[in-house]
Amino acid sequence: MPSKPQPALSALSAAPAPAMAPKRRGRPAKSENDSLRGELIKKSAFLFRTQGYDNTTVRDIAAAAGIHSGSWFYHFKTKQDILAAVMEQGMTQSLADIEAIALHTLAPRDALRRLVEVHLQTLLAPNHDFIPVLLYEWRSLDPLSRARIIKLKDRYEAIWDGVLKALHASGEWAMPTRFDRLLMFGALNWTAQWYKPGGAIALRDLADSAVTFILRSPPRPA
Template sequence: MPRRKAEAGLEPNRRSELLRAAARLFVEKGFDATTTRDIADAVGMRSGSPFYHFRSKQELLKAAMVEGLDAGYGRLLAAIDGIADPGQRLRILVRTHLGTLLEEECHSPMLLGETRALDAAAHAEIAAAFDRYQQPWQATLDQLAQAGRIASAASPVRLLLFGMLNWCKHWYRPDGRLSLDQLADSAVALLLGEPPAKEDGKSSSP
């Protein structure tokens, strides 16, 4: 379905700002409790302006999730390009995912619980975007299992890994003593049962 004329006229930066603000508010307050005014105030628009560009809050939620996941997928592919070793690739996937969550302030992975507000067509679009995002993870876990470096690459392993990483959003402090590199090393060490990687002769563990 073609986008509405008003949506197509929204400047890319403003569109991105609107989607980012809506996603943040949906995470912080919940989809049902977030109002049109809340979203508009967050980006300095009039209270009804977001819905000149998106037909409904539901459309905003779907777009925030799909576009956020697809942007994250693009970052993953760029980060692991040319990386053959699955252990190294897993570490890069984890670090990139944490960067998306905690540095890029992408809230898409945190919004899965709000999809109950969406219709079947929106669910299908989000599921397709999430499937794309999971592909390099599953391929990497499969290689690690084939090499005997993890016991299983079954889908619960991947989903548990996502759950662990996404939960960092609730407790990680950028001004704390743990860097994102150290956090990524610790997560990979937990999964592989290996000591965290060392850099310049020093352990990167906390």
């Protein structure tokens, strides 16, 4: 679209200052829009985790974000869309966190230890509601949304698979089975049901115990 012709500089300097334009109604500006969308996802994650997806209404989410119910639809068409966004954000952040670890520079057991600690941090740290929602509301996703999340999950698990293979090759994991990864994630993910942040055990200590449990052996002496 051609740009509108601009008045000469002399005309601008001679003209009186324009009156303040009235605040425009409708869709928010981009920066405001992005910020509000992020807040909706964050509040929704908390509500879905604490109340359950089925028991959370659009009005609940709007009220938690401090907006009118109608404003919610500028960002998401349905509650299903925001559930998918919650899970996608959780998986995207989790993937970024473990991709940031220079695993190739670590011994296999140390690499597993770092993966376990980051995984537990994602699950258990205060205000980290995204992955627990994914774990416990997975069946609420529609097939198309589920397919998108599965692609992210496959990338996440592929990083773990590389470390598990290195552990087996190093002799640290002497008796792997084809169910080990499922059992491992099952045990780690279940901590969301019983672990109390700020309680008797720190996340770092929990990660140490988890690695000993997973590998069925204590660390080898240095």
